[in-house]
Amino acid sequence: MGRPGRKRIISSPEEFDRLVDEYMAHCEETGEPVTQTGMAMWLGFASQQSIHDYGKRPEYAESVR
Numbered sequence: 001m002g003r004p005g006r007k008r009i010i011s012s013p014e015e016f017d018r019l020v021d022e023y024m025a026h027c028e029e030t031g032e033p034v035t036q037t038g039m040a041m042w043l044g045f046a047s048q049q050s051i052h053d054y055g056k057r058p059e060y061a062e063s064v065r
Contacts, residue, residue: 009044016054016063019043 008014023042027034036048045051055064 006021009050013060013063016043020063048049 004006005037010019019042020039023039026032027038032038034053038049040046040051043051051064054060
């Protein structure tokens, strides 16, 4: 049986990277500043802490860095 808790919003490191690239392109196109809060919202997270939580998972560590 799996661990209880919330299902991950982002299903793979590749999806994480793609979404981050989309956010960066959006900011470049619109002139909006790149922020952790903005990125967390773009990724569908409720807070910046979720980005850090993903970074603790070995498969996402490189993407979060």
